[in-house]
């Protein structure tokens with residue numbers, strides 16, 4: 001058992017220069033539906049920080065909430081709860097002018113360059129639009145060289161935001177300097193300084209119109225992202241996918257943001273173009289000191305570009321830490337499963353792919369406890385079932401998952417309406433499910449008959465095989481067509497699939513083969529389903545076989561010296577670490 005400890009976030013943040021701190025963030029969508037359905041919990045309480053100038057990757061399967069999280073950080077979605085501190089200020093509380101002002105600092109680049117640009121606008125208009133909306137440039141003025149009270153009038157205004165000023169005026173003398181980011185020739189600015197005993201008044205007049213400055217800025221941005229100045233008057237459809245994404249990036253950079261959410265910025269592009277855009281993003285980050293949240297499902301891209309990675313599942317962050325070590329040695333069971341799906345270029349590497357059962361639960365009805373509990377291959381068992389064989393335990397988990405899926409489907413309007421109207425709902429098929437989920441066995445005499453039938457069919461004596469099966473198995477015992485069953489049995493034997501032939505007969509005529517200590521509980525649950533009470537069946541199974549993973553939300557535990565954290569009960573001292581259990585599964 002490794003030495004882990006619960007994360008003390010405050011210890012960690014002290015050493016960092018964070019631009020963004022996210023605390024307990026939730027984004028729920030009210031369904032707006034009828035019959036009291038639950039909200040969709042797209043982001044369900046996440047905490048993380050992003051250091052100034054770093055790239056944090058956000059990965060996970062589609063539907064895990066990563067895009068909603070990115071959109072919430074730039075206020076394209078409203079947070080339901082929690083806070084997003086940007087330079088220490090909670091932007092979820094911003095409104096009006098404050099919000100508008102902040103929107104300059106945080107931008108987003110969208111996934112699909114085909115649809116994210118308005119085809120009726122020229123490239124110049126598209127990039128210039130945010131400049132127009134925000135009345136760029138501000139012409140913020142810093143006045144240095146005086147302790148007196150300062151007033152700025154004319155075309156500029158006093159810089160009050162502690163941001164880098166567009167124009168700096170040095171008093172006395174009125175010498176000026178213009179910031180690089182503003183395409184304003186110094187000789188087009190005139191300054192008049194008047195000084196009294198207690199104050200200084202700086203009057204600024206600029207001999208260039210704002211629209212001209214904006215056009216110059218757009219041309220400069222085109223060059224910055226590797227396009228040409230003459231592209232200004234062209235339309236998006238005249239460009240390739242990679243060039244269109246460059247336009248999207250130029251637009252996002254127009255207002256000189258500090259923080260950019262890159263929402264799958266290269267996944268719609270050809271592989272050869274992806275590399276160029278990724279290089280461009282890295283260069284821009286270096287040049288302008290940008291901080292990125294890089295959302296992606298392509299894990300190899302994330303590994304290439306991100307300093308740290310957060311792995312998301314069902315609205316939660318399962319693991320977060322430095323990219324290299326997280327990729328080399330994933331600690332969380334979900335991260336491990338996700339990374340096992342990356343194709344390995346080294347054919348000699350015997351990396352085992354972890355196949356997860358089922359699909360992620362609906363964010364409208366997430367599991368209690370750990371979000372990964374319905375699919376986790378190393379879920380903690382209650383101690384009294386530690387000895388149970390893997391096949392039986394997997395069968396019980398599968399039965400629980402199937403009942404859960406059915407309950408979710410049951411909430412469809414049609415099913416609810418059928419129930420309300422007293423019509424028969426589709427609570428059938430439990431026998432079929434049980435046959436699928438649990439192994440079945442025959443009594444010894446029938447097992448022997450089965451082997452004789454296989455031998456006969458294998459020796460080309462099909463009639464004899466049919467006769468043996470007919471003597472020992474009563475067609476009345478099964479709801480399947482007996483002749484079809486025997487035909488399929490013989491085909492299996494001819495195809496060399498003897499085990500499949502055995503299962504075919506055992507499943508139809510045998511008894512569920514589960515150890516005595518769990519048999520009556522499983523049967524009780526099945527009886528509840530037969531009598532149409534799946535809710536009780538589900539609860540019964542949870543009470544009997546549920547563990548801490550079903551009952552309690554995990555905490556983030558520090559799992560490496562660099563402060564990586566993983567959201568899993570298995571990092572607590574009383575449990576085995578996930579990797580130990582994974583190893584035992586391979587054995």
Ligand code: SF4
Nearest residue numbers: 370373376549568569
């Ligand atoms: S807490 Fe850990 S072991 Fe339990 S279900 Fe979640 S990921 Fe798996």
